[in-house]
Amino acid sequence: MRARTLVLGCLLALCACTHDSGVTTIRFMAMGREAEVVSDLVAQFEHENPGVRVDVQQIPWTAAHEKLLTAFAADALPDICQLGNTWLPEFSALDSLEPLQPYVDASSTVDPRDYFPGIWDTNVIGGKLYGIPWYVDTRLLFYRRDLLAQAGFDRAPTSWPEWEQQMAAIKAHGHYGVMMPLNEFEQLLSFGLQQSDPLLRDDGTRGNFESAGFRRALAFYARLFAQGWAPPMSKTQISNVWDEFFNGLFVFYVSGPWNIREFRQRAPHGLEDSWATAPLPGPDGLGAGIAGGTSLVMFRSSQHKTQTWRFIEFLSRPEIQERFHAEIGDPPPRRSTWKLSGLVHDAYAAAFRDQLERVKPTPKVLEWERIVQEMRLVSERVVRGGEPQDQAVHELDARVDAILEKRRWMHERDQRVAGSL
Amino acid sequence: MKSTRIGWLFASPALIVLGLFFGVPVLAAFGLSFTDFDLYALADLRNLRFAGVNNYTDLLQTPLFWKSLANTFYFVGVGVPLSIAVSLGAALLLHAPAARAKGLFRTALFAPVVTTVVAVAVIWKYLFHTSYGLVNWALAHLGVAPVDWFGDAHWAMPAIILFAVWKNFGYNMVILLAGLQGIPQDLYEAARIDGASRWRQFLHITLPMLGPVLMVVGVITISGYFQLFAEPYVMTQGEPLQSTVSVLYFMFDEGFKWWNLGRASAVAFLLFAIILGATALLLRFGRKRDLL
Numbered sequence: 001m002r003a004r005t006l007v008l009g010c011l012l013a014l015c016a017c018t019h020d021s022g023v024t025t026i027r028f029m030a031m032g033r034e035a036e037v038v039s040d041l042v043a044q045f046e047h048e049n050p051g052v053r054v055d056v057q058q059i060p061w062t063a064a065h066e067k068l069l070t071a072f073a074a075d076a077l078p079d080i081c082q083l084g085n086t087w088l089p090e091f092s093a094l095d096s097l098e099p100l101q102p103y104v105d106a107s108s109t110v111d112p113r114d115y116f117p118g119i120w121d122t123n124v125i126g127g128k129l130y131g132i133p134w135y136v137d138t139r140l141l142f143y144r145r146d147l148l149a150q151a152g153f154d155r156a157p158t159s160w161p162e163w164e165q166q167m168a169a170i171k172a173h174g175h176y177g178v179m180m181p182l183n184e185f186e187q188l189l190s191f192g193l194q195q196s197d198p199l200l201r202d203d204g205t206r207g208n209f210e211s212a213g214f215r216r217a218l219a220f221y222a223r224l225f226a227q228g229w230a231p232p233m234s235k236t237q238i239s240n241v242w243d244e245f246f247n248g249l250f251v252f253y254v255s256g257p258w259n260i261r262e263f264r265q266r267a268p269h270g271l272e273d274s275w276a277t278a279p280l281p282g283p284d285g286l287g288a289g290i291a292g293g294t295s296l297v298m299f300r301s302s303q304h305k306t307q308t309w310r311f312i313e314f315l316s317r318p319e320i321q322e323r324f325h326a327e328i329g330d331p332p333p334r335r336s337t338w339k340l341s342g343l344v345h346d347a348y349a350a351a352f353r354d355q356l357e358r359v360k361p362t363p364k365v366l367e368w369e370r371i372v373q374e375m376r377l378v379s380e381r382v383v384r385g386g387e388p389q390d391q392a393v394h395e396l397d398a399r400v401d402a403i404l405e406k407r408r409w410m411h412e413r414d415q416r417v418a419g420s421l
Numbered sequence: 422m423k424s425t426r427i428g429w430l431f432a433s434p435a436l437i438v439l440g441l442f443f444g445v446p447v448l449a450a451f452g453l454s455f456t457d458f459d460l461y462a463l464a465d466l467r468n469l470r471f472a473g474v475n476n477y478t479d480l481l482q483t484p485l486f487w488k489s490l491a492n493t494f495y496f497v498g499v500g501v502p503l504s505i506a507v508s509l510g511a512a513l514l515l516h517a518p519a520a521r522a523k524g525l526f527r528t529a530l531f532a533p534v535v536t537t538v539v540a541v542a543v544i545w546k547y548l549f550h551t552s553y554g555l556v557n558w559a560l561a562h563l564g565v566a567p568v569d570w571f572g573d574a575h576w577a578m579p580a581i582i583l584f585a586v587w588k589n590f591g592y593n594m595v596i597l598l599a600g601l602q603g604i605p606q607d608l609y610e611a612a613r614i615d616g617a618s619r620w621r622q623f624l625h626i627t628l629p630m631l632g633p634v635l636m637v638v639g640v641i642t643i644s645g646y647f648q649l650f651a652e653p654y655v656m657t658q659g660e661p662l663q664s665t666v667s668v669l670y671f672m673f674d675e676g677f678k679w680w681n682l683g684r685a686s687a688v689a690f691l692l693f694a695i696i697l698g699a700t701a702l703l704l705r706f707g708r709k710r711d712l713l
Contacts, residue, residue, distance in 0.1 A: 069463075073463060093461065233572070234660065370679050380662065384662065406459065406461060409470075
């Protein structure tokens with residue numbers, strides 16, 4: 001059966017090549033639920049562009065990375081794909097992405113100034129634009145308004161000192177201040193991004209975790225646990241974070257936009273209005289957050305770049321983004337989409353809108369995912385194992401430098417070559 | 422002369438397939454283990470460096486490698502004897518003259534072996550759940566405080582060992598049962614006439630007669646248990662505090678998460694050397710005792 005489909009597929013492919021029927025098919029690799037939702041939008045695009053067909057290929061998130069890399073190795077990349085924006089450095093290092101600036105310059109639909117700057121920035125690597133933001137993601141505070149009021153505060157904190165004050169009072173009322181699962185790196189990373197010191201130095205070839213900035217972030221993070229404001233738990237130890245949130249085990253929870261829907265659905269009777277969202281507090285005043293999200297990229301190997309770009313433009317139109325957002329729930333990257341969809345008036349989403357103006361990209365090196373894991377391990381050792389912080393950041397820098405060794409070697413080689421020319 | 426050629430001819434399809442799909446990849450991986458093949462090299466072969474034995478020496482200085490090795494030895498050291506003991510116990514029970522419904526029990530005890538690791542691992546994750554799991558519920562009835570199985574670095578590996586033993590003991594049980602059935606009954610009759618107790622019969626007849634079978638079971642189990650991967654991959658992802666990262670898990674991460682194929686290949690060959698060493702030791706012990 002499978003063999004027959006394969007033969008059939010090959011024949012069809014041959015037909016497509018030999019007979020130019022005027023229809024171009026572009027292949028779009030999308031992940032998980034996004035693929036399902038986007039399939040509904042494709043019909044409209046095909047209607048507007050009679051000569052173009054879009055073949056949506058759905059791959060699960062868990063297999064996406066391997067699948068794309070093997071596709072690269074086998075020269076079988078699609079025309080367009082959605083990429084988590086931390087994956088962009090990797091695929092641009094593989095030299096597989098089409099630079100998009102010329103397309104944007106000529107476009108009347110994609111207006112860079114309409115996008116949140118931190119999110120747009122994640123798509124610029126080495127001065128070149130490689131992706132168009134599709135939807136965004138960041139971390140901020142979810143909190144129990146009623147319990148915070150009980151502790152004597154009528155609004156969420158806007159700075160670390162204020163937050164600490166609130167958590168101390170909350171603890172006195174018998175709750176934990178904040179839940180920050182130890183198996184997640186996003187919390188400490190957010191605190192680190194709030195500092196003016198970058199996380200890597202020397203063109204991303206060395207760790208910068210011994211800087212004053214990261215030390216401050218780690219000290220704050222560790223203090224939350226040392227004071228007993230945050231329980232030292234990982235996700236596996238909390239059976240159901242939503243239940244515990246509404247049970248009042250903790251008041252603040254640092255999490256992402258998908259949880260708006262979850263909390264809405266799971267809030268028990270009588271507690272529907274007990275919770276709210278707020279932007280992340282920073283060392284002094286509201287702080288930065290992670291510029292997460294997913295971008296649309298075009299591969300250099302594509303044979304149909306004009307049509308592919310037209311499809312990217314289509315998906316970037318505010319009214320299309322609005323429909324996409326309504327289905328999927330991930331916040332849109334354009335300010336005009338926010339305005340159009342009325343999301344700005346949603347009390348829970350408003351905090352995200354606010355935070356998105358203050359998001360910062362993580363260092364754009366392909367080793368980043370590995371580095372951030374090392375950072376998490378070190379923070380877990382500090383919190384659980386009581387390792388001194390000075391030693392921890394020193395060790396972390398040593399490990400990160402080892403991870404970046406190859407990058408350093410290439411960097412030096414390229415500079416030598418550039419120097420001799 | 423001619424017959425050997427015909428023999429080669431008959432063996433050649435299998436040999437070609439083995440050579441192509443086993444021999445070549447293994448040789449390629451061995452070559453890879455002396456380079457720093459990674460994503461940069463995948464992008465441009467100019468970025469590939471010959472690394473000599475660096476991958477190997479680096480690994481020996483990587484704390485996580487040693488940790489994964491220690492975890493694996495812990496798993497093998499406790500898991501293998503426990504697994505064989507449980508298999509032997511079950512086989513003895515099934516072999517006992519008093520046992521009823523032998524077919525049913527044999528099938529029931531063998532059933533875990535043919536289940537899918539991933540599916541049953543998910544179920545065991547529920548069983549080991551801290552607040553709602555059956556295991557802690559049973560312990561509570563014995564007055565034991567709840568154990569945080571997958572959150573506490575001390576308990577995660579024992580939980581995985583219990584699961585692995587449950588999953589695998591049926592296989593060895595069947596082999597040992599066959600061994601037990603091969604022991605002549607008259608030996609036991611003679612011992613009974615001499616007035617030997619059940620325990621003495623076990624010690625002086627059953628165990629020595631089972632020696633060669635136990636040897637085989639031991640070798641198979643050890644080489645299998647060294648390749649621990651699916652259980653932590655599904656149940657703990659190596660957590661907490663990397664206490665369930667096995668050597669193979671470490672290799673998988675190096676290779677397919679970080680795409681350091683050079684280092685990953687080096688891990689594979691180190692593990693191969695370790696398994697080879699362990700089984701060679703066991704076989705030597707067996708030969709000394711005349712078990713082989």
